[in-house]
Amino acid sequence: MIVAEQKPLDEIKGLIAEAEKVLVLGCGTCVTVCFAGGEKEAGILATSLRMASKIDGQPKDVTHTTVQRQCEWEYLDAVADQIREADIVVSVGCGIGVQAVVERFPEVWVVPGLNTSFMGLPTEQGVWEERCAACGSCILGLTGGICPIARCAKQLLNGPCGGSQNGVCEISKELPCAWQLIYDRLKSQNRLHLITQIQPPKDWSKSRDGGPRRITREDLRLAAEASE
Amino acid sequence: MQIVAYSCHYCAYAAADLAGVLRLSYPAAIRIVEVPCTGRLDVLEVLHAFEHGADGVMVAGCLEGDCHFQAGNLNARRRVARVKELITAVGLEPERIEMFNLSSAMGRQFADYAVKMTQQTASLGPSPLRAASGRVSRTGAGGDGLGTRREGSGDVGPSTQKTPAAHQERQR
Ligand code: SF4
Ligand code: SF4
Numbered sequence: 001m002i003v004a005e006q007k008p009l010d011e012i013k014g015l016i017a018e019a020e021k022v023l024v025l026g027c028g029t030c031v032t033v034c035f036a037g038g039e040k041e042a043g044i045l046a047t048s049l050r051m052a053s054k055i056d057g058q059p060k061d062v063t064h065t066t067v068q069r070q071c072e073w074e075y076l077d078a079v080a081d082q083i084r085e086a087d088i089v090v091s092v093g094c095g096i097g098v099q100a101v102v103e104r105f106p107e108v109w110v111v112p113g114l115n116t117s118f119m120g121l122p123t124e125q126g127v128w129e130e131r132c133a134a135c136g137s138c139i140l141g142l143t144g145g146i147c148p149i150a151r152c153a154k155q156l157l158n159g160p161c162g163g164s165q166n167g168v169c170e171i172s173k174e175l176p177c178a179w180q181l182i183y184d185r186l187k188s189q190n191r192l193h194l195i196t197q198i199q200p201p202k203d204w205s206k207s208r209d210g211g212p213r214r215i216t217r218e219d220l221r222l223a224a225e226a227s228e
Numbered sequence: 229m230q231i232v233a234y235s236c237h238y239c240a241y242a243a244a245d246l247a248g249v250l251r252l253s254y255p256a257a258i259r260i261v262e263v264p265c266t267g268r269l270d271v272l273e274v275l276h277a278f279e280h281g282a283d284g285v286m287v288a289g290c291l292e293g294d295c296h297f298q299a300g301n302l303n304a305r306r307r308v309a310r311v312k313e314l315i316t317a318v319g320l321e322p323e324r325i326e327m328f329n330l331s332s333a334m335g336r337q338f339a340d341y342a343v344k345m346t347q348q349t350a351s352l353g354p355s356p357l358r359a360a361s362g363r364v365s366r367t368g369a370g371g372d373g374l375g376t377r378r379e380g381s382g383d384v385g386p387s388t389q390k391t392p393a394a395h396q397e398r399q400r
Contacts, residue, residue: 008317009317009318010317040271040272043272044271044272044275044314047272047275047276047279048275048314048317048318050279051275051278051279051315051318051319051320051357052317052318052319054356054357055318055319055320055356055357056319
């Protein structure tokens with residue numbers, strides 16, 4: 001899932017300072033399950049903003065609503081009226097959700113309520129860790145299913161480096177060395193030969209280095225005449 | 229002054245009852261809201277209590293280790309800590325909410341805690357939201373903060389089965 005966390009309330013207050021009628025727009029997908037921008041969090045943020053603006057002596061009309069997925073225009077259309085009626089929309093979706101609202105309603109003023117952090121998973125209740133950096137050419141098949149791009153501080157393809165000490169990465173005592181994890185996993189699976197193969201430099205053009213990416217599936221596109 | 233006392237059915241609510249039976253008086257500012265367990269405590273609901281003018285909130289659950297549902301009171305303690313952070317960001321004093329632990333046999337303690345919370349709240353003065361309360365649109369505020377549950381307030385998170393249309397329906 002995409003993992004995010006809410007911006008400090010003061011920062012959000014600054015973003016909406018000039019608006020009167022505020023809509024906090026939640027998203028029912030990734031940010032709901034990482035407790036950053038779902039129905040509950042949108043409600044908490046809207047309530048907090050109402051209370052703060054009242055205490056500051058300039059009460060704002062802050063409401064909230066949540067759509068199933070902010071990153072698909074069809075879901076946004078369902079709340080189009082609420083979006084257009086607001087002076088400002090505080091999106092508590094991920095950065096994609098914010099931009100989806102902006103693209104669908106170009107005339108509307110939209111600001112982010114979250115900092116989108118990474119793609120990861122909950123390793124225990126209340127703890128999320130990064131797992132994938134969307135590099136565009138997945139090598140998990142060579143690394144025992146452990147990603148060195150997202151989890152090794154140096155994104156090494158042929159690790160570990162000399163900084164790996166007793167299973168811990170040199171950048172933090174809290175961080176397991178990804179390549180130690182890879183070694184341990186491959187060893188337990190009797191596939192250590194994989195780690196001895198030297199990996200050539202990675203094709204980073206498939207990652208962000210190649211500029212913004214786009215995927216097109218001709219078989220899924222609506223026929224030109226049908227969509228016109 | 230108004231202090232909302234979210235009180236667990238298995239201890240604090242019974243203790244408050246016992247305080248009454250023992251003819252122990254406690255401040256009239258205390259408004260008891262019975263909850264099935266303090267683990268039911270909902271951060272948003274507590275915020276609504278403050279939004280609608282509560283000067284203080286006390287959360288009273290079972291003694292630690294004695295929760296009828298094992299760990300509800302421990303969860304409540306962490307949520308109280310979170311509410312303290314949230315109301316501080318908003319501009320209220322964190323001392324306006326406290327967690328207390330007691331058993332159903334501790335009627336006197338309930339009265340003592342009620343007095344303590346009332347004094348602590350009184351020392352902070354009335355909530356700035358109380359004075360302003362009622363002037364601002366309450367649209368979208370959800371429950372009344374006093375224990376009622378609004379349909380769709382997302383207590384268990386929004387249903388992932390919800391279609392946008394159905395969701396709209398619930399928002400109305
Ligand atoms: S190798 Fe690339 S695509 Fe695969 S998990 Fe790592 S970052 Fe993601
Ligand atoms: S110690 Fe391990 S995880 Fe850290 S940079 Fe070196 S190889 Fe990568």
